[in-house]
Amino acid sequence: MKLLNHGLLGCSPGSIGRYVLLPGDPGRVPMIAELFEDAEEVSRSREFCAYTGTLRGEKISAVSTGMGGPSTAITVQELAHLGAEVMIRVGTSGAMQKFMEATDLVITWGAVRDEYTSQQFLPLSYPAVADLDVTLALCEAATELGYRHHIGISQSKDAFYAEHQPERMPARHKLEQNWFAWRKAGVLCSEMEASVLFILAHMLGVKAGGIMVAGPSLQSLQNLLKTAVRAIEILIDRERGGAQ
Amino acid sequence: MGEKLANKMFKWAVLYPGFRKFINWVYADVLKMPQYHIGMAPGQIGRYVLLVDDPQDAEKAAALLDSPQAVAWHREYRTFTGTLEGAMVSVTSVGLGGPSAAIGVHELSAIGGEVFLYLGCGLAVAKGVQPGEMLIAKGAVRDEGTGLQYAPPAFPAIADLKLVDCLRRACVKSSLPCRVGLTRSTDAYYLIQADQDGGFLHTLCSDLNTAAIFIVSSVLGRRAASLLQASERIQPLGMAHIEAGISALRLFIASDGRKKNI
Numbered sequence: 001m002k003l004l005n006h007g008l009l010g011c012s013p014g015s016i017g018r019y020v021l022l023p024g025d026p027g028r029v030p031m032i033a034e035l036f037e038d039a040e041e042v043s044r045s046r047e048f049c050a051y052t053g054t055l056r057g058e059k060i061s062a063v064s065t066g067m068g069g070p071s072t073a074i075t076v077q078e079l080a081h082l083g084a085e086v087m088i089r090v091g092t093s094g095a096m097q098k099f100m101e102a103t104d105l106v107i108t109w110g111a112v113r114d115e116y117t118s119q120q121f122l123p124l125s126y127p128a129v130a131d132l133d134v135t136l137a138l139c140e141a142a143t144e145l146g147y148r149h150h151i152g153i154s155q156s157k158d159a160f161y162a163e164h165q166p167e168r169m170p171a172r173h174k175l176e177q178n179w180f181a182w183r184k185a186g187v188l189c190s191e192m193e194a195s196v197l198f199i200l201a202h203m204l205g206v207k208a209g210g211i212m213v214a215g216p217s218l219q220s221l222q223n224l225l226k227t228a229v230r231a232i233e234i235l236i237d238r239e240r241g242g243a244q
Numbered sequence: 245m246g247e248k249l250a251n252k253m254f255k256w257a258v259l260y261p262g263f264r265k266f267i268n269w270v271y272a273d274v275l276k277m278p279q280y281h282i283g284m285a286p287g288q289i290g291r292y293v294l295l296v297d298d299p300q301d302a303e304k305a306a307a308l309l310d311s312p313q314a315v316a317w318h319r320e321y322r323t324f325t326g327t328l329e330g331a332m333v334s335v336t337s338v339g340l341g342g343p344s345a346a347i348g349v350h351e352l353s354a355i356g357g358e359v360f361l362y363l364g365c366g367l368a369v370a371k372g373v374q375p376g377e378m379l380i381a382k383g384a385v386r387d388e389g390t391g392l393q394y395a396p397p398a399f400p401a402i403a404d405l406k407l408v409d410c411l412r413r414a415c416v417k418s419s420l421p422c423r424v425g426l427t428r429s430t431d432a433y434y435l436i437q438a439d440q441d442g443g444f445l446h447t448l449c450s451d452l453n454t455a456a457i458f459i460v461s462s463v464l465g466r467r468a469a470s471l472l473q474a475s476e477r478i479q480p481l482g483m484a485h486i487e488a489g490i491s492a493l494r495l496f497i498a499s500d501g502r503k504k505n506i
Binding site: 125126178187 | 382384385387396397398400408409412426445446462465
């Protein structure tokens with residue numbers, strides 16, 4: 001893939017690892033980088049902040065996507081161009097089912113494409129689905145660390161406030177109808193990036209996965225980050241084991 | 245008199261969703277009457293169901309179950325029930341295409357089916373895929389209409405994670421070449437041939453049933469997966485293909501401790 005002559009992430013070739021964690025918030029990138037060894041900032045521009053370190057001797061990065069589809073698409077395309085091969089979205093979301101707690105982790109195996117960015121890449125009929133190995137590694141990590149988690153589908157939306165204040169929107173009935181449909185179909189949580197990541201990863205031939213907290217809990221966010229890092233360790237170990 | 249009442253109840257059932265729900269409940273759960281199209285009632289099938297297209301294939305697959313018995317054969321739905329690893333397992337044929345597959349899965353769910361594994365042919369395969377290869381669909385492109393009436397188009401047609409894992413492990417165990425990816429489910433079989441060269445963009449193959457089965461299962465809170473064999477046209481299932489499906493179900497049953505979906 002050819003990019004415009006300047007990347008918006010501001011990352012130079014070679015500065016990004018094969019494994020990347022993708023939070024939405026640039027403020028969380030340094031927090032994630034604390035879990036790596038020898039982490040240092042490689043770029044900071046706009047809503048994009050990137051740190052790169054090592055994990056089990058393998059280069060690993062944390063890059064913020066900003067909120068929503070468009071900036072996530074930019075991040076994923078540029079990262080794939082820079083050589084990233086496994087991308088895991090880590091972030092917060094809103095629980096949609098009664099049996100969930102705000103502190104639960106959600107491993108997203110698929111996403112509802114309730115946004116327009118990914119539709120400019122592949123038609124809506126394509127499913128936004130994560131990579132099998134990455135998702136299995138996330139499940140294994142969450143089980144191993146003993147965190148309560150669910151595996152399922154998240155809803156990726158464009159307009160945060162259209163969902164939170166539908167009564168103020170002209171298309172109120174349609175918004176409420178959709179919300180009812182997703183809940184009835186068993187969607188676990190609502191967030192803003194997963195479907196774009198999955199569709200673009202599928203298109204670009206890289207592996208993607210996602211893990212989210214079902215609420216704004218900071219403690220759970222720490223648990224989530226530990227799970228994601230553990231999952232990457234599992235993937236690294238498995239790859240090395242397979243190579244032997 | 246009886247007919248008059250029946251007609252009236254039919255009219256109410258069409259007009260009033262609440263009444264329809266009540267009648268369905270009385271019919272299926274209280275009276276345990278057989279389902280309308282598959283002709284079976286609760287207790288006649290297992291929690292685990294192998295789905296195939298062709299009633300002939302149902303018989304072939306049933307031969308691999310322990311103590312299989314023919315249960316029912318109505319329209320394209322032919323069912324055998326036996327056991328695997330001590331659990332009750334059924335094989336049902338659901339015909340070609342989303343509409344009949346959706347009716348099949350919906351009615352099987354209503355009488356106790358919870359895990360559906362579809363075995364079918366993967367047509368118009370991507371470049372590099374050899375005929376006979378096992379294609380495990382983790383998701384399906386929704387180029388069909390049945391699923392749209394179950395869930396809006398933005399909803400992903402995806403398989404159950406655990407079942408996909410079991411399918412891959414089963415293929416690796418019996419050293420069958422396999423790939424995990426997307427299938428494109430379409431309604432028009434004779435239009436598949438038109439884009440045979442190189443397959444459909446970013447998919448492994450095309451088929452007729454997978455998307456509808458995935459969507460209906462997701463909406464009803466059931467698990468589903470699809471194992472396709474790369475072939476040139478729709479043809480009877482090969483023995484290795486059916487055996488891979490059965491061994492994946494064995495793996496799943498052995499590890500299935502949870503009753504709840506998701």
